[in-house]
Amino acid sequence: MIKVLVGKNKRTLELRENHNFDWLNKVEIFAIFNQQDSGNISFGVISNGEQFFIKYAGARNLEYTGEIQAAIERLKKAEEVYKHIVHQNLTPFLSAFQIEQGFGLKFKWVNGECMHNHWDFTPFEKYNSPYSPFVKLRNLPLKERISILTKIYEFATFVEAKGFVMVDFYDGSILYDFKNGEFYICDIDFFRKSPVVNNIGEDFWGSTRYKAPEEYQLNAAITSATNVYTLAGLAFAFIGGRSDKSFEKWEASKNLYNICLKALENNPSNRFSKISSFYHEWNESILGSPLHL
Incomplete structure (x- = not known):
């Protein structure tokens, strides 16, 4: 050293x-x-x-x-x-x-705390320390967490409309300013113009907490359906049981839960084929049950 x-x-x-x-x-x-x-x-x-x-x-x-x-x-x-x-x-x-x-x-420079601050918090501390940005996020009111997710999905829909696929997008790409209630995306370095193929195999870029099955498969297509899988994974991290996908751990409505379960199907063809479709269903569910987010 x-x-x-x-x-x-x-x-x-x-x-x-x-x-x-x-x-x-x-x-x-x-x-x-x-x-x-x-x-x-x-x-x-x-x-x-x-x-x-x-x-x-x-x-x-x-x-x-x-x-x-x-x-x-x-x-x-x-x-x-x-x-x-x-x-x-x-x-x-x-x-x-x-x-x-x-x-x-x-x-x-933007003010904000990273949701995967691994340089200051061990994996255990990330999910347990009261000072961890992730724990502080989970302690926000449900409505505020859903608002953050909705902004993430709006950004993802914008990226899709630009013809890009979000590679290596995970909670470490998310900053939140708890003082001012402001949200930012950072580190989109690996986003790529469609079409994108997994040319690496199981070590394809991304966090194992959010990678879709095809992100482990050599020569598999990496598409909007892949991104939908990651986005739903973020929902379970923010308002659900993280790796526990049961409804008992879910804090929002059954409709939102079912939308995210569909987005997590192992077969990409069984998910939403477009981020915009996932985002639309998400928004419709929120508007349809404002008191039961």
Whole structure:
């Protein structure tokens, strides 16, 4: 392990290999996210009195075991995704930059806590600590949690209309500002233009908590029906029993429960074929039973 000092305030960054971060010398760093296995290292920085989020590929953190150039190429592809998908609930993308040893993306900083904050909370703490963002979310009123889910589904429908498939979308892509009640999506790096095929097999990008069966199958089509599976999984995480899909653990209406069960069918052809159809049914159910969400 190598420790390097970054930013004009000299924050410590732990790496597997030495790397030149002189390009950060003119900014103050207030946050470092260095435990991702994607090959990226991210920073919260202050420049000219404004806060920004920088995602950088080119240095090897302690978690990443792949090729550095592969991480750089993935982040370059992500730039095109952020250029095509612009939404009020997505962290605002500003620009990209290339330096000799790496590549980075710059975003506006948004306040919010990540629903899968694995760098601060163990898996047990995520679901049990009162300070865990996920636990705090589960303690919100049911109506507020359903409102967050509805905004997520609206965003997903927007992405679908743009011709994209949401790859590697999970609770770690969700930020919530508990003070102001504001919600954001972050990290859509792996979203891809349709058609998409699982060219990796069982290790296809995504969280095992939300991946559909086809996301484990080599050469399987990854479609809107795949995304519907993930979106329903989020519903059970937010208002149900997470891995326990029983109605007894479900906090909302039977109609919403049945919609999400259909979305979780193992066979993609038995689910909703479009996110827009799932979103429509979800909304219709909420409007039809406002007192029994």
